[in-house]
Amino acid sequence: MTDAAPRLAPGREHLVCGACPSLALPLGNFDVVPKPSKESAYERAHGYRVLRDGGTPVCVHPDRVGLPAGAYASAGVPLPGAGGPADPPPLPEAADGLDQWLLTYLGGVETIVFEAALQRAHETAATRFAPDEVLTALRRVLGSGRLS
Known part of the structure; x- marks a missing residue:
């Protein structure tokens, strides 16, 4: 290696x-x-x-x-996950769907590529939603304990 x-x-x-x-x-x-x-x-x-x-x-x-x-x-x-995380699913139409979108995507990611998937989710969500909406959703999801 x-x-x-x-x-x-x-x-x-x-x-x-x-x-x-x-x-x-x-x-x-x-x-x-x-x-x-x-x-x-x-x-x-x-x-x-x-x-x-x-x-x-x-x-x-x-x-x-x-x-x-x-x-x-x-x-x-x-x-x-050696090839990196999978592409995230299509974004929700509205910001109120970000939490579920993040849970769906990040919940299925191998631990070894979680950081890369988190970065990809952040970048993808920022293409449609305001930075504060993305950050708030990420904080809610990461702090919820639902990804453990």
């Missing part, structure tokens, strides 16, 4: 455990398994768990890191 590889989204650091490879490595440079097991062990020299067979860094909490279980580093499984 290159230096441009995606990292753990800012603000998620508190969700992962202190021994998570996502704190040190880009996403895709470690595997993610469903739960801790005998197949992985904490490697003090690295500060995170590794698979006993092969030494691949491994995260054991997919829900915390925001990735489904997968052999991203050991078998080259592509990261979900």
